[in-house]
Amino acid sequence: MPIRKAAALLPLAALSVLFAGCSGKGATPTSTPSVSPQPPTASKVNEHAVPQALETKxxxxxxxxAPSPEQVAGLGAPLKSATPRTDPEGPGCxxxxxxxxxxxxxxxxxxxxHxxxxxxYEKQQQGGFTDFKPFTVSGYPGAVFANVSTSDPAHCSLAVGLRDDLTYSVSVSLDSATTPLGDPCALGKKVAGFVVEYLKKAQN
Incomplete structure (x- = not known):
């Protein structure tokens, strides 16, 4: 058989095999393996979820x-002033x-x-902080964080989750590390705890 004629017959030969499989003649039909349905992919678990979302309006x-004047005084020094402020990040005090x-x-x-x-935590995993220490206050997740530019024994920055899409940040600035107010991070955690407890009571 000439090469050109043989090449022309190849597609027909291939088709004949397919039709034979469909009709049951010629080639032995093969069974199609059953495919079990795959379970739906589980959504990513939020490892830092709050126990209950807190309304903050x-x-x-x-x-x-919050905190109250009495709570502030309990931190080591009386309250001088509490001034509301509006920052680009959100309302504060x-x-x-x-x-x-x-x-x-x-x-x-x-x-x-949000x-x-x-x-x-994502920023910490990307190397955004030189110091990152998780903590829990009143059952709500928080973390102390710092980078090279803000690392100072008389200062402390931390945040606590109020909802899975909302945090309350606390920035403590003391004149020195030996003030009667003590450790700035311990003080900041107490302030965060006062706020969480205030909001928890306000939900009822």
Whole structure:
């Protein structure tokens, strides 16, 4: 058989095999293996979820509602002033202590960011912080964080999750590490705890 004629017959030969399989003549039909349906892919679990989402609308309108003057005094020095502030990140409160040297705490409801605590963990995994220490306050996840530019023994920055898409940040700035207010991070955690407890009670 000439080569050109043989090549022309190849597609027909291939088709004949297919038809033979369909009709049951010629080639022995092969059974189609059954395919079990795959279970739906499970959604990614939020490892830093809050135990209960906290409503913050009233707190956003009055961000100095917590901590109370009595709670501030219990931190080691009386309250000098609590001033509401509006920052690009969200509503907040600047707390100043009645001490000889300037000592303050700024709390901010981060309404501009909706990544919650997961966003902080993601930034930490990307090398965004030189210091990152998780903690829990009143059952809610938080973390102390710092980078080279903000690392100072008299300062501390931390955040606690209020909802999976909302955090409350606390920035503590003391005149020195030996003030009567003690460790700035321990103080910041107490402030975060006061806010969480205030919001938990406000849900009822």
């Amino acid at each position: 009233s707190f956003e309108a009055a961000p100095c509602s 600047s707390i100043r202590f009645a001490t000889d040297n300037p000592n303050s705490v700024v709390g901010t409801i981060f309404t501009s960011d 990544s919650g605590m997961s966003g902080l």
